[in-house]
Amino acid sequence: EPEVTQTPSHQVTQMGQEVILRCVPISNHLYFYWYRQILGQKVEFLVSFYNNEISEKSEIFDDQFSVERPDGSNFTLKIRSTKLEDSAMYFCASSGDRGPSSYEQYFGPGTRLTVT
């Protein structure tokens, strides 16, 4: 069964450093998402991406964050200058645009980001 993959599984970085979290969505999907989950809290939406542009973003997704689909397979989340409060699990998700499963978002296993 196709799946969303994310790398790395765990990233440790120092405050102020830039990090790039990588995701490979399911190959025929067209909608891409990033979510985060601070330890012990609920999953929060960050941003959705379609047709090479952001379609929706949350208040969390400020100027420190950016997303990119640099090629036909990867989808990245960049945090320019990490803060302690960026420490969280980051989930990538993708969905298709047609067919019975088009409404379902498939989630990756997550990248745990630790900012020290």
Next chain:
Amino acid sequence: AQSVTQPDIHITVSEGASLELRCNYSYGATPYLFWYVQSPGQGLQLLLKYFSGDTLVQGIKGFEAEFKRSQSSFNLRKPSVHWSDAAEYFCAVALNNAGKSTFGDGTTLTVKP
């Protein structure tokens, strides 16, 4: 804006007992509804989903959920809980096939032997 409420932060049941986890949503129309399970340190696994049609949906691991429009609810049930079901359970809604999912706060399930 859509919202999801999971009224129970923590539920404890005995192994073999039945389980019901509550989920209520706030939105004018019928959203797309999901239940996910998350084990500690792990990702999100989809248990089941509702888009339309039969309001009782079957999922994996013996779970089912019933959509009740009049109550704006989508409660998750299992007739007999196993120790391996201990985990965090999240209800989520989406407005359309391209929209974000909004998650509830989650319910932690503990299973007593």
